[in-house]
Amino acid sequence: MAHHRIEIAVQGPWSLATSRLFWEGFTPSALPARKGEALQSTFLVEGEWRRASVSVTQRGATAVLTLSGAGDLDLAAAQVCRFLALDVDGRAWPDVGARDPVIAAAQAELPGLRPCGFYSPYEAAAWSVLSQRTSMAQAAQVKARLSVDGVFPAPAVLRSMDFDLPGRKPEYLRAVAEAALDGLLDAVTLRAMKPAAAVLAVQQVRGLGPFAAELVVLRGANAPDAVPHNEARLTDEVAHRYGRPLAEVSEAWRPYRTWAAVHLRVLRERRLGGVMAAAGR
Structure with missing residues (x-):
């Protein structure tokens, strides 16, 4: 079985611990809780549909991916970066908080969170x-x-x-x-x-x-910048926190509208007493 180790320079805020906790509570595709700092998962590599396993650790602003499996591990590494949102340049994400105090509070409560959960x-x-x-x-x-x-x-x-x-x-x-x-x-x-x-x-x-x-x-696909128009719970949370329509409020979130929406969904679940990452719908 082939093995592959790759280091990814993550641009912008990122916490493996926060993202892992989010995913472990993500009901649609919950990551099994494990001891230790590493995020470990096994998934199917898109297109080939062969299994690959990955262990992800964080060293400062660097994500270290250790992969194994019978498939194309370069494809697998790119897929890991996509489903952990490590492929997104997040350097301007703090600017969204500077424009929007609600998002700033969410960023402070969920430091380094990047949306993750579905493999494909x-x-x-x-x-x-x-x-x-x-x-x-x-x-x-x-x-x-x-x-x-x-x-x-x-x-x-x-x-x-x-x-x-x-x-x-x-x-x-x-x-x-x-x-x-x-x-x-x-x-x-x-x-x-x-x-x-x-x-x-x-x-x-x-x-x-x-x-x-x-x-x-x-x-x-983990597209970082789109507004969910059919998510009633998000619409309700925006109404609760802003008193203005989602379409209007979300303009300040560009180019991370998906990220902002996920943060608000997590805050909603916490506010209503749910688990951290029921924000996956």
Whole structure:
């Protein structure tokens, strides 16, 4: 099995500890809590759909990635940087707080948080189907049953599975698998598009409406600068904290509108007594 070690110079504020705590509480794709400082996970490398494992540690402004697996570990490293938001230049993120006192307070409460959680748009799309008309806890149980050794199945495997699921969920999961195999849920492609165009493209997949498509692009591809228009809990939190519409308030968040939205969702869950990272929808 191949091994690969790479060092990433992270630009702007970043705390592995804060981001890891966020992900461990992220119900849709919770990272198992482990002892020690390293963030460890196993995932499928997009496109190849072979397993890779990574251990991430932080040394100042440097992220140290130690990877192993049978697949392309350079692709795997790029994917890790994407799902941990290490590929985003965050040097201007503090400027958003300087413009917006609410975001400044969120940054102070969540120092160095970068949105993370889904390994790929494919996994986010599958979660969107599993969580339709059911609780997040129930959807997480179903996802765990479908997974093998904690890893969600590859699209070709998912496509051929027999599902004991209600309604059209089996049909929609197969549609998601087909879309992933056809490259319609590719993270690099979706990130290269304007977020609004990417959301429209994802809605071409059967079973994925506007809410699901936003989750796929904003949290699956981890696009850093887009406003979730179909997230009622975010809209409610903005109304509570600002007394102004989301579209107006979010202009001050550019070019990190997704990051700001995630911070506000975390604050909402804390304010209402929820876990830290139920902010994943």
